[in-house]
Amino acid sequence: MPFHLNILSLEKLVPVEKTVSSRIPEIKRELYRTGYQANPLLVSAEEDGRYLLLNDINCFEALRAMGIKSAVVQEIPDECDDSNFxxxxxxxxxxxxxxxxxxxxxxxxxxxxxxxxxxxxxxxxxxxxxxxxxxxxxxxxxxxxxxxxxxxxxxxxxxxxxxxxxxxxxxxxxxxxxxxxxxxxxxxxxxxxxxxxHDQILELARAKVLFPPDCLNICADNRVVGLDFPLQVLNSPVRVEEKKAFLRELLRFRMQSDKSTVYGGKVYFMGKSRHQKVRASEPEDIKSPDSGLYLE
Structure with missing residues (x-):
């Protein structure tokens, strides 16, 4: 899958931060209104087949509360170094x-x-x-x-x-x-x-020590933003392979139409993280790693 994108069951995701329950209703309203998962969740694979959920914990909880069983994720590759944490x-x-x-x-x-x-x-x-x-x-x-x-x-x-x-x-x-x-x-x-x-975050997650909200700031190279994956597809009964095929086609279409971006530098998710609120966007498909990207 391009850019380490995947579709995973929410049951496989292990959050590393605590949720803010007061934010969940607003996120649910936004998800219901748009019908999309705006950006992939960022995860890191564990040896036991589970994945550490490194950001958007509140979005994860909102999806669960809505009965959504899976989500689009972007995996941090194994060769990622600690400068991303x-x-x-x-x-x-x-x-x-x-x-x-x-x-x-x-x-x-x-x-x-x-x-x-x-x-x-x-x-x-x-x-x-x-x-x-x-x-x-x-x-x-x-x-x-x-x-x-x-x-x-x-x-x-x-x-x-x-x-x-x-x-x-x-x-x-x-x-x-x-x-x-x-x-x-x-x-x-x-x-x-x-x-x-990374190894410390993994040790803490295994011990079920969750960080307070708004602590970790995890970055990934070639971060995909503005994907807008339909929740209807996520929750459909079709096989996951078909959903992944749809994901590949959606990414190709949205990048060709300049609606999704793959950003080479650090991406900071400040709040709702809608792609339409990206600051200082550039015309290239893959953005320069020399500056940060801030999503509101």
């Missing part, structure tokens, strides 16, 4: 140093003051959160030494705590963008989430 940054409102210290103490996390430039160090191998305030005060939030599952669970509790009482936005993981814009004025603190390797 990123994380969002969270801009958090009503969050100050007092809250930071209090949460860290309650959750038994170590708080270390660090230099502002160290906040942006992507080579930091330590599993930790990094937090910086608008005045430049910066801290690293470190779990107790131990196994991966315990450390990540502690950090997840921290994230879920501020998500529960503060407004937060997930924003592009790019220092230049953040510092050159006025986006920091929309919040009180910027929290940088850890980058997890």
């Amino acid at each position: 990123l994380a969002w940054y969270h801009l958090v409102g009503n969050f100050n140093l007092e809250y930071l210290r209090g949460l860290s103490e309650i959750l038994h996390l170590k708080l270390e003051e660090i230099d502002y430039d160290a906040v942006w160090n992507k080579e930091d191998e330590l599993i930790s959160l990094r937090c910086t305030f608008i005045d430049g005060q910066s801290y690293r939030i470190v779990p107790r030494p131990g196994e991966l599952i315990g450390q990540v669970s502690s950090l997840n509790s921290f994230i879920e705590s501020y998500q529960s009482f503060s407004m937060h936005l997930k924003i592009y993981p790019d220092r230049l963008f953040i510092e050159s814009s006025e986006i920091f004025n929309l919040g009180s603190a910027l929290i940088l989430l850890p980058f997890y390797r």
Whole structure:
């Protein structure tokens, strides 16, 4: 299948993030209104025949709630490296140093003051959160030494705590963008989430440790967007081989008519992720990998 596209039973998909139940009704309404799955779900194959579901967890749950039994997916190939496994940054409102210290103490996390430039160090191998305030005060939030599952669970509790009482936005993981814009004025603190390797995400999924919403930011080369696969075909009783044949023809038709795009660089799904809201689109069938693509 071109671009590692496939049609899989939803029963084979193992989510790695928690759903946001309040978003499900809106997604269901959108699916009912359009009758399409807009973009393939992103998955990674496991050895036992199941697949890690790496994005669009809420869409997955909406499809299940509608009684849809399968979905179009795009598989991350085995040769994909860990540079494709990123994380969002969270801009958090009503969050100050007092809250930071209090949460860290309650959750038994170590708080270390660090230099502002160290906040942006992507080579930091330590599993930790990094937090910086608008005045430049910066801290690293470190779990107790131990196994991966315990450390990540502690950090997840921290994230879920501020998500529960503060407004937060997930924003592009790019220092230049953040510092050159006025986006920091929309919040009180910027929290940088850890980058997890593929094998770590797999270990956590097997242990049923789910990340809070809006944490993982997974990229795939040659990402297909704007496919608009009919839900009626997904739910039809025909054999899966026939559905895959339809998928191949649909992709060919939509690319020829410039309605679907295969994008060579990073694709950031910010929300509803409708292809019609792609920013800065280019005319080529396969987009350049030199810049990011942001889907609203």
